[in-house]
Amino acid sequence: MTGTIDPTAPKETIPEYLDADEKLFNIGMWVGIPAQRSVLDEYDRVTGYETWTEEEYLEQYQWIADAGFTIAAPPLGTSSPDYILRMLDAAEKVGIQQIIWDENVNTILMNSSLSDDDAMAQVRRAMVSYSDHPAFFGNMITDEPQMREYEALALGEKRYKELFPDKMYYLNLFPVVATSDQLGTDSYDTYLQTYVDMVTSDYLCYDHYPLLPDTGGGSRLVDDFLYNMELAQKHMAESKGEVWTFLQSMGYSIKKDPNCEEDFRAQVGAALAYGLRGIQWFCYYSPNYGGAENFTPAIITLDGKKTEKYEMLRTVNQEILAFDDVYLNFEWQRVMTQIGKENTKGENAAFNYLTVTNEHERIAGLECDYDTVIGVFQDASARDGFLFANYDAPTSENQNKVSVAFHNCTQVIAYQNGKRITLSVEDGRVEFTMEAGDWAFLIPLNV
Amino acid sequence: MRKISILLVFVLCLLTAVGLIGCTGPTQVSEDGIVVENEGDAIYYKDAVSPTVLKIAFTEAGFGREWIVEMSKQFVRENHDVRVELEGDPTLANSLFTKLDSGKNLADIFVPLNSAWETYAYKGKLEPLDELFAQKPDGEDGLTVAESMDEVYREYCSLSTKDGTHYYAFPWNTTVTGIVYNKKMFRENGWEVPTTTAELKTLCDRILADTDGAVKPFAYPGKIGGYFDYIGTTWWMQAVGLESYQSFWDFENAEIYDPSQAPASGKQVALEEFEKFFKLETGYGVSGSMSKDHTTAQMDFIRGEAAMIVNANWMETEMKTSTPEDFEMGMMPVPFLENAYTENGEPVQYNYTTAPDYMIIPAEAAQKELAKEFLLFSVRADMLQLYTRLTGSPRPFQYTIEDDANLTEFTKDILKIREESVCYFDFSRADIYMKGYAKKYLNGGDPYSALVRGEVTPSRFCNLEYAEADKQWTTWVQSSQ
Structure with a gap:
């Protein structure tokens, strides 16, 4: 398996952005720091609430920044004007952005009985205390709307963007597994397309939590995890809008509580292979424990302490940030899939959902020991980039050896889990090994 | 039926x-x-x-x-x-x-x-x-x-x-639901299978007394929803009878949530009974059960840390590879409430077969x-x-x-x-239910975890349910058409 060199192929240069630090990948969350932390008894029951001291509150925000988050979310529910400013000030001090949940603003934005001028004037007044704050990222509008809400959301979006074109009118859509009753339509395709047609084509954010317990104590990803990404990207293809998603940082219902770095990293690898421009972790601060959905603790406990998952998540987030200037200089094009040589079934149910073309003019040959997703990218200078995400089970002990031969390739710039690695190139062929959950980005160059 | x-x-x-x-x-x-x-x-x-x-x-x-x-x-x-x-x-x-x-x-x-x-x-x-x-x-x-x-x-x-x-x-x-129990442990300790909730209460206290608290009456998987409802729904049916319980599933009006009358009065009775056995302060549960999944809780039971566990007919097969050969697993029906619904003078035994x-x-x-x-x-x-x-x-x-x-x-x-x-088993084709508005339990789902933790009382939960249904019913009906 070797690549060929076409003597007439144009020479490529080493990208100028490899050492840049200008772009920032969006890493957000669901459930930020509440105004008060819970006091728990020996059974982890809430027995009361305590107000943070300024020092404690700032420490919570410092933890968010240290863990690699670039955007903090508000706590559940709308925030008071004072608390909005407290969040923004804390976010600014630790150098991150803040989303605001201000139901008063949302109500005005979507009020169709108001003229646009009246609504925008009222919104401007309602947001005057924070709209110019340097840490203000945007407004949380709604979560998982039914399709019938799109008309009002579209009205709000038009008004909001006229007032604050650089801020995010943030809403999150249902996943592919939502029922027709939840969606308000029989078709998820229709749900997404109508959102794009009516609300916005700038971005599409949805939540599909993939981590399940596997037999024997490990974990696996739901079969339609990639499929949801494919559908989201399909609906952003024309507008070149960004796809954002939520990933899973806690257990609930039948979903597994992630308990190793690989559980986090495998989700990230898939999201990067699909060219997503924003990930958000569900949840950061624990919303509650148990309840109808059997929530496990999130990254931070109800009483404001770090769980063991904090360091795992910090590591995985920092891997993205170590590489985000390279990643964000590329534009995602599509995905390829490769069934591993060790896959005796010869198929992967997750791949069966996808519509892919497993050929690329740059790739002469490709072999993987285990199933792999390959994101295809190109930068502004038409350099190719390929993001390999190991799609073996996140807790697999297998090593996925990948051999890939590129045409017109004399050098490969490579990153594995965000860290620059050196790969030797022989006749256009490189080899590297991925552990469970690993991802690697390769830029083949004809220099 | x-x-x-x-x-x-x-x-x-x-x-x-x-x-x-x-x-x-x-x-x-x-x-x-x-x-x-x-x-x-x-x-x-x-x-x-x-x-x-x-x-x-x-x-x-x-x-x-x-x-x-x-x-x-x-x-x-x-x-x-x-x-x-x-x-x-x-x-x-x-x-x-x-x-x-x-x-x-x-x-x-x-x-x-x-x-x-x-x-x-x-x-x-x-x-x-x-x-x-x-x-x-x-x-x-x-x-x-x-x-x-x-x-x-x-x-x-x-x-x-x-x-x-x-x-x-x-x-x-x-499905057959009930209380799975350790037959050998019962036999060796002279514990009788209870037929009423009063007997169950006495048994729980005796288990604690006879074992100095080393064996708890119940193991349970607090992380997993659903299991508590096996016993809760059975008590609900016992409280009002099947015909009344079924009328809840017709979803005809908001009054089905009114705890002052059947069928919802039965729900409140059932939750009150549930609280008597599973509220943390009773000490009847294995420590830490609220953070356990079904397998972990079932292992507590298999290891003899608890004498009973609310479960169903799959448990023996599910735990086959972890169960010692001499372990004797049995299932008892959910004991009768004190004022259980009767026919011909006898309380009717219900089996909640779940979804x-x-x-x-x-x-x-x-x-x-x-x-x-x-x-x-x-x-x-x-x-x-x-x-x-x-x-x-x-x-x-x-x-x-x-x-x-x-x-x-x-x-x-x-x-x-x-x-x-x-x-x-619970079953309805009413539009208001099929469209996801009216549910068996309102305001975020079943109350069992909250009852265990003491975060809500049965009467408050039922009152809040009724208030929510009363407030939303017309909207729900219109939205589900």
Whole structure:
């Protein structure tokens, strides 16, 4: 398996952005720091609430920044004007952005009985205390709307963007597994397309939590995890809008509580292979424990302490940030899939959902020991980039050896889990090994 | 609701009589040439040439896979031109609808746990099964599938869609819920199986006293929803009677949530009874149970840290590999409330069979007719008997088991409870329910965890439910039309 060199192929240069630090990948969350932390008894029951001291509150925000988050979310529910400013000030001090949940603003934005001028004037007044704050990222509008809400959301979006074109009118859509009753339509395709047609084509954010317990104590990803990404990207293809998603940082219902770095990293690898421009972790601060959905603790406990998952998540987030200037200089094009040589079934149910073309003019040959997703990218200078995400089970002990031969390739710039690695190139062929959950980005160059 | 009678008759163990003569790696070949690859991933006749492939995706959970492997082996034994391919997935119900919607990863038969198949019948994604329901699995002298089936399942499997009224679902398993207990521990300590909640309370105190607290009355999986509802709903039915309980599921008006009158008064009674046994302060539960999943809690019970656990008929099979040989597992029916609903002066024993598990054939399946043949085969008397023997669980059809020699003591308890109980599961086709507005429990779901933690009282929970329903009912009705 070797690549060929076409003597007439144009020479490529080493990208100028490899050492840049200008772009920032969006890493957000669901459930930020509440105004008060819970006091728990020996059974982890809430027995009361305590107000943070300024020092404690700032420490919570410092933890968010240290863990690699670039955007903090508000706590559940709308925030008071004072608390909005407290969040923004804390976010600014630790150098991150803040989303605001201000139901008063949302109500005005979507009020169709108001003229646009009246609504925008009222919104401007309602947001005057924070709209110019340097840490203000945007407004949380709604979560998982039914399709019938799109008309009002579209009205709000038009008004909001006229007032604050650089801020995010943030809403999150249902996943592919939502029922027709939840969606308000029989078709998820229709749900997404109508959102794009009516609300916005700038971005599409949805939540599909993939981590399940596997037999024997490990974990696996739901079969339609990639499929949801494919559908989201399909609906952003024309507008070149960004796809954002939520990933899973806690257990609930039948979903597994992630308990190793690989559980986090495998989700990230898939999201990067699909060219997503924003990930958000569900949840950061624990919303509650148990309840109808059997929530496990999130990254931070109800009483404001770090769980063991904090360091795992910090590591995985920092891997993205170590590489985000390279990643964000590329534009995602599509995905390829490769069934591993060790896959005796010869198929992967997750791949069966996808519509892919497993050929690329740059790739002469490709072999993987285990199933792999390959994101295809190109930068502004038409350099190719390929993001390999190991799609073996996140807790697999297998090593996925990948051999890939590129045409017109004399050098490969490579990153594995965000860290620059050196790969030797022989006749256009490189080899590297991925552990469970690993991802690697390769830029083949004809220099 | 009629009581289902199951006589115990002899199970001809035709499958275990077939010895294994070949075993190379994960592939086994029986004397009569049935090949089983990798514990049932593929099952076919050794000399079959281009057999027709029947794909069955099933929930590999509490009942394991032995039942479907053995059933498939027998099917192949009788149909050498068929190759059965099994795919076990503990979370099939979660991925099923993406499969149906996308038309990808379709099996010929899906066997999921309870989930809203009706949505996909409305969308034309399910194959109607009317002809199958009219067939007689045991020959012309036997009953049709529909006649043999429990009435409530027959109702549940039928749906009116734009294509008319058809059967779209096929019952898989019926559940028996109750309190699983450690028979040996009970016997050695002289503890009696309680028949009333007062006796249960006395027993709980005695367990703590006799063991100095080393053994707790209950293990429970606080992380997993649903288990508490087995006992809660049974007490609700006991409190008001089945007819009243069923009226809740008609969802006629907001008053069904009014705790001052039936049926909701029964809900409050049930939750109050629940609190007496499971509130943390009672000390009746194994420490840390609220953060345990079902397997961990069941292991607490198996290890003897608790004498009882609220559970269902799959528990013995589910825990088979972790249960010591001398462990004696039994199941008792949920004890009667003090003022339980009576008929002819006797309290009525209810079995809450929980949400039904089922089988479906996708409209786009490659082998629909063969799939129907398999479903029909699966309810032949010998296959029903086989199922019960291997899973310890009944299916909701009329069949008999004359000799219980092959049944475990636990299975005998299960069958006895089913025989002696009025069986019922929650089921409604009211628009306001189907559209997700009115629910069994409002305001975020069932209250059991909150009751355990003392975060809500039964009366407050019920009052808040009624207030919410009263406030929203008109909107819900309009939105669900």
